[in-house]
Amino acid sequence: EVQLVESGGGLVQPGRSLRLSCTASGFTFGDYAMSWFRQAPGKGLEWVGFIRSKAYGGTTEYAASVKGRFTISRDDSKSIAYLQMNSLKTEDTAVYYCTRDPAGTDYWGQGTLVTVSS
Amino acid sequence: DIQMTQSPSSLSASVGDRVTITCRASQGISNYLAWFQQKPGKAPKSLIYAASSLQSGVPSKFSGSGSGTDFTLTISSLQPEDFATYYCQQYNSYPYSFGQGTKLEIK
Numbered sequence: 001e002v003q004l005v006e007s008g009g010g011l012v013q014p015g016r017s018l019r020l021s022c023t024a025s026g027f028t029f030g031d032y033a034m035s036w037f038r039q040a041p042g043k044g045l046e047w048v049g050f051i052r053s054k055a056y057g058g059t060t061e062y063a064a065s066v067k068g069r070f071t072i073s074r075d076d077s078k079s080i081a082y083l084q085m086n087s088l089k090t091e092d093t094a095v096y097y098c099t100r101d102p103a104g105t106d107y108w109g110q111g112t113l114v115t116v117s118s
Numbered sequence: 119d120i121q122m123t124q125s126p127s128s129l130s131a132s133v134g135d136r137v138t139i140t141c142r143a144s145q146g147i148s149n150y151l152a153w154f155q156q157k158p159g160k161a162p163k164s165l166i167y168a169a170s171s172l173q174s175g176v177p178s179k180f181s182g183s184g185s186g187t188d189f190t191l192t193i194s195s196l197q198p199e200d201f202a203t204y205y206c207q208q209y210n211s212y213p214y215s216f217g218q219g220t221k222l223e224i225k
Contacts, residue, residue: 035214044205044216044217044218044219045154045156045162045205045207045216045219046216047207047213047214047215047216050212050214061212061213062213063213064213097161097162103167103168104150104152104164104167104168104207104209105152105154105164105167105207105209106164106167106173106174107164108161108162108163108164109161110161111161
């Protein structure tokens, strides 16, 4: 069974950093691209970024709203995808989801809440 | 960037009804279109990819169609568990983008 479990969320002050983890199981993690999405309270879904599998270079893409502040990486030996978030802003407050992306998203994690507030 | 427009933004229907939600892209996206269902307080669930292909385990009461700029999601024989918010998403080009969502409510 495919499972994605996010962790690392919490309350953080504006300007600080936080790293989210997405631990995968039930499939060969290294074979898949992975994405991060977020959803601000009461709002719709927003794509954050994407990392390709190593077979496709392991390269990344980002939304303009996070580019230069957020970094996605992966550790295939541990089946974990990371979202490093720097210079956090209050508008980054959201539930963050990781997903598996074979050809469009198929599986979602349960999400982890990040609250940016002083 | 590609803008996705869903209609209607909300929809009231009865158990047993058939409903259709429309999604329009601001430019052609071939068939790189997905549909998601989200219930309050829960993670989204993937329903359809490539405009018309059902994700594994999704019942055939859900169907998608379209190509280019115009797409539809149809749900037949509505059951209480189908009342949720539905989102379309294009993954033809970065940045990926979503429609604003359609809230399907019980009449």
